[in-house]
Amino acid sequence: MKNFYLLFLGLFISLNLQSQAIYKTIDSEKLEGQRELKIQLPRNYNPEEKRTYPIIFVLDADYLFEPIAGNIDYQSYWEDIPDCIVVGVNQADTRIDDFHYHEDTNFPIGTGAKFYEFLAAELLPYIEDNYKASNFRIIFGHDLSANFINYYLFKDEPIFRAYVAFSPELAPEMTNRLQQRLSILKQETFYYMATADADIKDLRASTLKAHDILSTIENEKLFYKFDDFEDANHYALVGRGIPKALNEIFGLFKPINAKEYREKLLTYEGTPFEYLTKKYEDIEYFYGFEKELIENDIRAIAAASNKKDDLESLENLAKLVKKKFPDSMLSAYYLGMYYEKEGNLKKALLQYKNGLLLKPSQFVDKEIILEKMYDTQEALND
Known part of the structure; x- marks a missing residue:
């Protein structure tokens, strides 16, 4: 039943995404021909904005594109990961040639070398020239x-910052070469690998062996994660691994949850507002793009500020919200909260009244603003 449900969900995602995907054909001098692409842009993608988006390349896009693009669309909708541009390369008829490597050197040769250069020297520049790619x-x-x-x-200088390898069919010496290379990386790099208990026997064995070696690497620039799924075969493990890989890669980006609130935010040596500032600066440093302030994080910082009785953090947060969301009820709500905490109930009431003329947010609507108005008015009358 579980496998049937996963299959049904995968088919549902696939069917819904087909109408959203952009299908392109790119001319390639390296491949001496054409190659078909699948491209998915974020829902609210605007080529006129300054904002840029992480780019995710999907090989074997004939069957990998839809489940990966579906997961990205779903998780970014809930702000767990950033909006991303997804680029898939169709290889149904060419994959053996595309991935060809020399039997002695075990590095790409012939058609494999051509595909290697196509992706790095032609496809990547094409995407960067035509889309808002970070x-x-x-x-x-x-x-x-x-x-x-x-x-x-x-x-x-590797062109990718994160690598996701599902049940890799590793070339001879690849594991040793990976160990050497990953040990000396100087840029923060994510590497995720997965197998499963019912994976193809030889691939499972080589993947487990590779994990034993890679897991011993000591390099603060390397973020290595591994999964060995139960009750999954060579193909089902992909469906299990996609969301896990995305969660690992974008772990820092994720909204402040209950665990982070308890274990990191409340125990932070600085102020709650300083924690928010550092979190967003770290995101920009790691991922190379600025994260837009989200309501979930605003609520967490406000709660921590109130719990710590930190009026300055609450004031800084209210001013930031006002700057970022001037037309939203959020600005009135948090300014009102600050004035309440300060003891200036008249200013708080004025903010709440002004909030009725603004646009509701995800968590703050007219009913909440009215409730705050009534409570503040009642406090003034006491």
Whole structure:
């Protein structure tokens, strides 16, 4: 029943995404021909905005694109991960040639070398020239393609910041080469690998062996994660691994949850507002793009400020919300909260009244503003 449900969900996602995907054909001098692409843009993508988006390359896009793009669309909708541009390369008829490597050197040769250059020297520039792509790039692969993505790590300056390898069919010496390369990386790099108990026997064995070696690497710039799924085969593990990989890669980006609130925010040596500032600065540093302030994080910082009786943090937060959301009830709500905490109930009441003329947010609507008005008015009358 569980497998049937996952299959049904996958088909549902696939059917819904087909109408959203952009289908392109790109001419390639490297491949001496054309290659079909699938591209998914964020829901509210606006080419006129200054904002840029992480770019996710999907090899074996004939079957990997839809589940990956569906997960990204779903998780970004709930603000768990950023909006991303997803680019898939169709390889149904060419994958053996595309991933070809030399039997002695075990590095791409012939058609494999051409595909390697196509992606780095033609496809990437094409996407960057035509879409609002940031410098934070992720690449996904499965078995043969999961081995191939590793070759981009051996460039002097790797073009990807995150690598997702599902049940990789590793070339000879790849594990040792990975160990050497990942040990000396100087830029923060995410590496995720997965297998499962019912994976193809040889691939499972080599993946587990690779994990034993890679897990010993000591490099503060490397963020390595591994999963060994139960009750999953070579194909089902992909469906399980996609959201796990995204969660690991964008762990810092995620909204402040209850655990982070208790264990990090409340125990932070600085003020709650300083915690918010640092969190968003770290996100920009790690991912190369600025995260827009979200209501979930505003609520967490306000709660911590109130709990710590930190009036200055609450004031700074209210001013930031006013700046970021001048037309939203959020600005009136948090300014009113600050004035209440300060003891200036008249100013608080005025803010709440002004809030009735503004637009509701995800959590603050007319009913909440009215409730705050009545409570403040009652306090004034006491």
